[in-house]
Amino acid sequence: MRKTAAKLLTVAALATSVATVFSGTAVADPAAGVTPAAQDIVGVGSDTTQVLLNQFSADYNATLPGTDTTTPRLYSWDATGSSPITTKTGATPIARPNGSGAGIKALVANTSATVDFARSSRAPQPTDAHGLDFVALAKDAVTWSAKSGGDAPAQLTADQLAAIYNCTTTTWNQIDPSLPANTIKPFLPQADSGTRAFFLGAIGVATPGSCVASGPEENEGTDSRLNDPDVVFPYSVAHFLGQTVGGHTTTTDAPGNLTLRNIVVNGTVLTPVTNNVIDTNFANSQFGRVVYNVVRDAEWTATDPHGQALQAIFGSSGWICTSTAAANDLASYGFLATPACGVATLT
Amino acid sequence: MSRTTARFLAGGVAVVLAVTGLSGAAAADTTATAPTGSAVVVESNAFLQSAATNGVVIVPLPNAGVSYDTTTGLSTTLPVTGGSVNLRGYYGNVTLDGSLLFVDVLTGRSVCFKQLAFSADKWRLTGVPDGSTTPVSLLKPAGIERSAQSGTTQTLTATGFTVDPTGAQFLDTQLSTTFFTGGQSVGSFSLTFNG
Structure with a gap:
């Protein structure tokens, strides 16, 4: 002993x-002075994956030319900090969601005008609202x-x-x-x-x-x-x-x-x-888990620019699941990559 | 093998459909707890045309079932024979009946994969080539992928199904082709597992 x-x-x-x-350099929330645009993909929720998503935000957005003002960028709000928060341009201010459950509730209670995804460190539960996709991350x-x-x-x-x-x-x-x-x-x-x-x-x-x-x-x-x-x-x-x-x-x-x-x-x-x-x-024991990003199913399967942006970031062929930068981020933040990255579980 | 090749040279894709007639019923497993279900691989018409143009034919062999739809393409149904899987936790393995024969009708070279399985750990359809005991990752679900569970029935649907890079290299080496590439779109995939 x-x-x-x-x-x-x-x-x-x-x-x-x-x-x-x-x-490393700690990043939290959208950088000071940055307000995500209305079309950007913005998330809230889990503490466990917040720093990973912050890093993803920095690295994914860096792949987009500064002159490109139309392609949605990725932003993530931490679980803790000042509250309420105005997540993006034109959004309704909301109490800052602290944790997976709170993030999922915020996703359900709002539209993509305010929240596009929720970080979740737990799997779907029977009490979760229907019509959500838990998209495997790591x-x-x-x-x-x-x-x-x-x-x-x-x-x-x-x-x-x-x-x-x-x-x-x-x-x-x-x-x-x-x-x-x-x-x-x-x-x-x-x-x-x-x-x-x-x-x-x-x-x-x-x-x-x-x-x-x-x-x-x-x-x-x-x-x-x-x-x-x-x-x-x-x-x-x-x-x-x-x-x-x-x-x-x-x-x-x-x-x-x-x-x-x-x-x-x-x-x-x-x-x-x-x-x-x-x-x-x-x-691989009962103490292993998958962490997710949760999106609205109707938006996840839509073929409009918003749905395409969600797939481009979170989908199995998207940036998180396929880029070397994201793989390095996962390793740096301690997570294990999963071949099932991007697979969604529908509630 | 040369006689088999000659048949394909004569019949081309039609042979694929002829094989359908040879398909038997899934091997019966009388144990009450044996899992059931099936995996369905749909080869799109675009992939079939591309493969045929390059002399490549994929032939499902018993106990795989085959059907063709002019809109969606060629569907190969592989019955579930065993395994244990958690499609929502992304681990486990599903064993499948049937085998897949890949043939290059231009050169006569072929390779047959048996012991087909869907590995949730690898998230790949795998098969063991003749003369080997090591599974090769062949195809990967892609596109919009969804897993779900209702009671003891688990399902996976994927709007895409792509060639695994390892599988592509293995197939090209075996067939002496340059047709297969990692990420190449084949069609779509679904899996139903009861048990």
């Missing part, structure tokens, strides 16, 4: 040093994290995680008598978080128990509430790699003192990261 913990610390330290070397995985040097062990089973979030296991020594008798402090991200919804589904918890606290922004270990030796917090593996290996951090969008931990599935210890990428076995 101690050896594994030491290895985790070593990996975290190495990742931090790598991140220092390759520290593969990610979700594991649990804990404070480096804290009381948490290096690994937990899915059942143990379920017991923690059901509040039937409340102290570490209930998991292993050699662990401290300190009270476990399970946290979940904000209510509309796709990572929250996915994690609860993966561990089979429909409604978390009363010992579970909600609120920290997903994938941000910098929240002071998470700086605790007994905290347990779900975390996107890709986002963690983007922060620690890709160097894509801000003062808040960073892992803080959290490190990723292993999950035991069917008796096998699954490690979320191998050689600085998402471990394949972990990605």
